[in-house]
Amino acid sequence: xxxxxxxxxxxxxxxxxxxxxxxxxxxxxxxxxxxxxxxxxxxxxxxxxxxxxxxxxxxxxxxxxxxxxxxxxxxxxxxxxxxxxxxxxxxxxxxxxxxxxxxxxxxxxxxxxxxxxxxxxxxxxxxxxxxxxxxxxxxxxxxxxxxxxxxxxxxxxxxxxxxxxxxxxxxxxxxxxxxxxxxxxxxxxxxxxxxxxxxxxxxxxxxxxxxxxxxxxxxxxxxxxxxxxxxxxxxxxxxxxxxxxxxxxxxxxxxxxxxxxxxxxxxxxxxxxxxxxxxxxxxxxxxxxxxxxxxxxxxxxxxxxxxxxxxxxxxxxxxxxxxxxxxxxxxxxxxxxxxxxxxxxxxxxxxxxxxxxxxxxxxxxxxxxxxxxxxxxxxxxxxxxxxxxxxxxxxxxxxxxxxxxxxxxxxxxxxxxxxxxxxxxxxxxxxxxxxxxxxxxxxxxxxxxxxxxxxxxxxxxxxxxxxxxxxxxxxxxxxxxxxxxxxxxxxxxxxxxxxxxxxxxxxxxxxxxxxxxxxxxxxxxxxxxxxxxxxxxxxxxxxxxxxxxxxxxxxxxxxxxxxxxxxxxxxxxxxxxxxxxxxxxxxxxxxxxxxxxxxxxxxxxxxxxxxxxxxxxxxxxxxxxxxxxxxxxxxxxxxxxxxxxxxxxxxxxxxxxxxxxxxxxxxxxxxxxxxxxxxxxxxxxxxxxxxxxxxxxxxxxxxxxxxxxxxxxxxxxxxxxxxxxxxxxxxxxxxxxxxxxxxxxxxxxxxxxxxxxxxxxxxxxxxxxxxxxxxxxxxxxxxxxxxxxxxxxxxxxxxxxxxxxxxxxxxxxxxxxxxxxxxxxxxxxxxxxxxxxxxxxxxxxxxxxxxxxxxx
Numbered sequence: 113x114x115x116x117x118x119x120x121x122x123x124x125x126x127x128x129x130x131x132x133x134x135x136x137x138x139x140x141x142x143x144x145x146x147x148x149x150x151x152x153x154x155x156x157x158x159x160x161x162x163x164x165x166x167x168x169x170x171x172x173x174x175x176x177x178x179x180x181x182x183x184x185x186x187x188x189x190x191x192x193x194x195x196x197x198x199x200x201x202x203x204x205x206x207x208x209x210x211x212x213x214x215x216x217x218x219x220x221x222x223x224x225x226x227x228x229x230x231x232x233x234x235x236x237x238x239x240x241x242x243x244x245x246x247x248x249x250x251x252x253x254x255x256x257x258x259x260x261x262x263x264x265x266x267x268x269x270x271x272x273x274x275x276x277x278x279x280x281x282x283x284x285x286x287x288x289x290x291x292x293x294x295x296x297x298x299x300x301x302x303x304x305x306x307x308x309x310x311x312x313x314x315x316x317x318x319x320x321x322x323x324x325x326x327x328x329x330x331x332x333x334x335x336x337x338x339x340x341x342x343x344x345x346x347x348x349x350x351x352x353x354x355x356x357x358x359x360x361x362x363x364x365x366x367x368x369x370x371x372x373x374x375x376x377x378x379x380x381x382x383x384x385x386x387x388x389x390x391x392x393x394x395x396x397x398x399x400x401x402x403x404x405x406x407x408x409x410x411x412x413x414x415x416x417x418x419x420x421x422x423x424x425x426x427x428x429x430x431x432x433x434x435x436x437x438x439x440x441x442x443x444x445x446x447x448x449x450x451x452x453x454x455x456x457x458x459x460x461x462x463x464x465x466x467x468x469x470x471x472x473x474x475x476x477x478x479x480x481x482x483x484x485x486x487x488x489x490x491x492x493x494x495x496x497x498x499x500x501x502x503x504x505x506x507x508x509x510x511x512x513x514x515x516x517x518x519x520x521x522x523x524x525x526x527x528x529x530x531x532x533x534x535x536x537x538x539x540x541x542x543x544x545x546x547x548x549x550x551x552x553x554x555x556x557x558x559x560x561x562x563x564x565x566x567x568x569x570x571x572x573x574x575x576x577x578x579x580x581x582x583x584x585x586x587x588x589x590x591x592x593x594x595x596x597x598x599x600x601x602x603x604x605x606x607x608x609x610x611x612x613x614x615x616x617x618x619x620x621x622x623x624x625x626x627x628x629x630x631x632x633x634x635x636x637x638x639x640x641x642x643x644x645x646x647x648x649x650x651x652x653x654x655x656x657x658x659x660x661x662x663x664x665x666x667x668x669x670x671x672x673x674x675x676x677x678x679x680x681x682x683x684x685x686x687x688x689x690x691x692x693x694x695x696x697x698x699x700x701x702x703x704x705x706x707x708x709x710x711x712x713x714x715x716x717x718x719x720x721x722x723x724x725x726x727x728x729x730x731x732x733x734x735x736x737x738x739x740x741x742x743x744x745x746x747x748x749x750x751x752x753x754x755x756x757x758x759x760x761x762x763x764x765x766x767x768x769x770x771x772x773x774x775x776x777x778x779x780x781x782x783x784x785x786x787x788x789x790x791x792x793x794x795x796x797x798x799x800x801x802x803x804x805x806x807x808x809x810x811x812x813x814x815x816x817x818x819x820x821x822x823x824x825x826x827x828x829x830x831x832x833x834x835x836x837x838x839x840x841x842x843x844x845x846x847x848x849x850x851x852x853x854x855x856x857x858x859x860x861x862x863x864x865x866x867x868x869x870x871x872x873x874x875x876x877x878x879x880x881x882x883x884x885x886x887x888x889x890x891x892x893x894x895x896x897x898x899x900x901x902x903x904x905x906x907x908x909x910x911x912x913x914x915x916x917x918x919x920x921x922x923x924x925x926x927x928x929x930x931x932x933x934x935x936x937x938x939x940x941x942x943x944x945x946x947x948x949x950x951x952x953x954x955x956x957x958x959x960x961x962x963x964x965x966x967x968x
Contacts, residue, residue: 135348136335137356138328140399141231143338145222145349150175153225154349158336163209167339179208190219191226198322200353204403205235216402222350229356233401243271247411251418260422261292264415265390269294271408272376272400274392278302279380281388285309288388299395311366321386323353324379325409330397331367331374355402374398376405378412382420427595430465434599437465438606455482458542462603466596468544470526475540484547486512486522491543498531499539506600507531510546510591520587523548528589532600534607542607544600546589689719689821692765695729696753699736711736711745715755717823718763724819727795728765734784735767735811743809744772761817762798769808777804852876855899857887857910858927867900867950874956887913891920898962899924900946900955903936914940925958 137143142162145154152175155167165178176184183206190201198220205214208230216233219226247267254260261279269277276299279292286309293303320326335358338349351357367375376392390412441461459471459482470483474495479488486494493516501507510528513519519527526545533539592600693713700711720728739745749771758764769775778785792800792813799814854876858864861882868878879894881887883905890896891913899917901910903926910926917924918939925944926936936943946958
């Protein structure tokens, strides 16, 4: 027969001698250890009294010489069943010796040996199956957990007859509580008492999971030693699974201090963890038979299964409630999203699943309360502490004082919490609060009693006093149960889904709002551009032949155009900051036709807000105009523009003319000079100065930092150096003289007249129409070479005209106050759009793009 060593419990870190290695058993009963070839290896010393054998002569002799063959045969069969670690096989009513006394036998493996334990029994004839069935039937009829525990204690006491049977439940801290009790009258009650974790050390708990039943028949009985104590390899016999093993003298002393004469414990194991014990006490010696203990062990295993099933049903009920509440939450918010901002409604929903006294909500730094909650500043401290935990799951505590300091000041309102994170860090939270639960915990003796030195050494002294000791607990709330935490996890997923859904809806609403805003800005921009175009047209069309008046009109027209260009820039980004270099580029391009030099600008990319941009557009326009007339740009000189930010963040811009004719101080102060000198100080709160030095005008402007920003860029600021020679500028005369007829569709007469003047200067013949109908009439009657189509014609558009021109093969381009923001149909998306107001430059550029070199 092969015997495997299934190992021992590793107790190298225990704080005292392991109780299962004491090398002794209890009486009555005996132990025989045999090796693989059935030679007796160890025996208990009392075997002489029970079987009449001399232990000294038994060691090293065959077991078959001393026990009946029938028993040996049955024993071999039972050993063959030992296929798993920690298995123990049982035989009842066996005849071993010659006295006729029946013995109950247990057999198991221990470190390569077979341990045979026997204790006096009775002739077997009972039916354990029927006994357990009857016990379970009574247990299954209980309606709640309290009755379930109580009935379990009653059934064990009925089977074993102890004075007191308790159901002892372990808490997560290791402390134990008596949750049910069945006791004979007149001996008092332990129900509800709590015992500190130190009463059952961790190595004892590990053993309770391996060996489910431990019996002490008489605390005054002398242990029976096993001989030899140490085998040839120097090892003691491992009695972890022994049914007769003796116990630690410390535990015997503990029971004596309680006044208990005999005890028995049966482990309750749920989900492979020690849930608790059936703890049996008797105040006189008691020795229930091995058969009855085995029946109770089977009952305890069935009790554990039923307990696990009931706890799972409770969890399932909680989960179902959580799902129902989640569905209710989703359904309600789907129909009215403002409910999530109603803390009272949300509190009613959540506390329907998880009892709480108050709810606090923290979303994006905003908070709301319902019920009993901490003060606002303390709530903020709690949120900061929760974020410091970096926990992505539900967090719970029954003592907020362990999370933040000075929590006792509001413990009457909130002493415990359950926090449900509903966003990424820094997190948003829904926090359920429970108020302080001042209560007394009944301990079987003072749990805070310091360690004492006793007869068993300094490491442990069993408690001598079990008088009820009450501890007043304050600053704590009723703890949230594991089932409630599971519900909170389910609700967390639902709340995150709700928040994400609302975030998506808010994002969609923001996109729609942005689109509406962009459309409004585009519409306003369109109207402003049209108004500026009308004003320019009125000025141009109203000028007489007088040369001085013509110069004045040209001057005013240039200033209006400068404002129009600035308006275009700042409205391209929805009335936001625009780049300074774009402003300079626009002014340089506007004067490129008459300038025989270059404007050179240097500086890091910078943005000006709309107010500053419009002001600087006029200032730069005046400087460029004056330089073109009188300064460096009137000859072969250059203008150098550079800008940078000072230590305050203000923008400093310097205009320096070089290489031009000698400069003298102006004899009169015109409006242009006023713009240059006073616009920046008056409109922007900055500074301006201009020096008419003989070698070139120098102007310096300081624009306060509140008007200035930097473009968003992955890299650092880059310096910009731009030189604009005249040869690189677009031509302003596309050369249409004598061979081009233009269809101009424009609903504003003034703007149409202005565009006609520009086209006439280019040498083209113009047919003007203000409506789609008039345009179609012109196409019916006349031949045209190309067309300019204003997109918006009152409450109509020119897209139908564009469709006909496409069919006829006549090129065209659009014009609009919306510019690049104009919404074109798909079939015309590739068409050029000229941004109003019409200028010589933008019309010439569009015609050149339309015809290329054919127009020359």
